[in-house]
Amino acid sequence: MILLFTDFGAEGPYLGQMDAVLRQAAPGAEIINLVSDAPAGDPRLSAYLLAALCRFFPKDSIFVGVVDPGVGGDRLPVVLKADGRWFVGPDNGLFNTVAVQASQVEWQIIGWRPEQLSNSFHGRDLFAPVAARIERGDMTWSGGPYAGPDLSGWPTDFLRIVYVDHYGNAITGARYAASLAGLSLAVNDHRIPEAKTFSDVPEGQPFWYCNSMGLVEIAVNRGRADAELGLAPGMEIGFV
Structure with missing residues (x-):
């Protein structure tokens, strides 16, 4: 299984080009477009969404991550x-939370390196072919072990909004813990109570809850939390 995690958006040729490369180089693989609207150009926010999603997939799954504002650098x-x-992609923080x-x-x-490598589309020319090689059991792509980035200051949880979904719900980089139960969430001058799910609060009321990925999420029953509370990716949250 090869999963694409990108900030490309659903429109345009980029997802199709990567999909075509993978289907040619790994014809037996299942290819899934997991996320195409990760926080654009923001590997740090994207890292917490990727880490929450990947744990639902079996071992040997291959994630191609392309949130790569420094491509060609x-x-x-x-x-x-x-x-x-x-996880195949740039060493720019995208995989740090994982x-x-x-x-x-x-x-x-x-x-x-391929014979032709675009300066601006390593997802198609480098990362997708490497993912296909891994799927085939071909390790000729490896340039050897790497100590990895310095993660000593990288938090395991992130008290910021990292993603706003189609419904306007604001997903944070904080994993739910029992110690948060009963606390209010503070964000953008709002104090928001906890609830179990949407139907537990009146229509139009904001609340926060543990979402299906195990992350703290801010929502409004029958409304858009982003519009009604002025929320956007990158905003800080706190608990009181």
């Missing part, structure tokens, strides 16, 4: 193997 192309799952939350971590540099 000096950031390294890498492969992370974390708790049996593979790494700090994992028990077993191994980083490798991508040493292989």
Whole structure:
């Protein structure tokens, strides 16, 4: 299973080009467009969404992560193997949360290069072909082990909004914990109570809850939390 996690958006040719490369190079693989609207150009916010999603997939799943504002620059192309799952993409923070939350971590540099490598589309030309090689059991892409980025200051949870979904719900980088039960969530001058789910509060009322990924999420029953509360990715949250 090869899963695409990108900030490309659903429109345009980019997802189709990556899908075509994977289908040619790994014809037996199941290819899933997991997320195409990750926080645009923001690997740090995207990292917490990716870490929450990946744990629902089996070992040996291969994630191609392309949130890569530094494409063509000096950031390294890498492969992370974390708790049996593979992550292929740039070493720019996108995989850091996966790494700090994992028990077993191994980083490798991508040493292989194609004959033609675009300066601006490594997702198609480098990361997708490497993912296909991993799916085939071909390790000729590896440039050797890599110590990985310095994660000493990288928080395992992030008290910020990292993603706003189609319904206007604001997903944070904070994993739910029992210690948060009963607390109010503070964001953008609002104090929001906890509830179990949408039907537990009156129509139009904001609340926060533990979502299906195990993350703290802010919502409004029958409304849009982003519009009604003025929420956007990157905003800080707190608990009181």
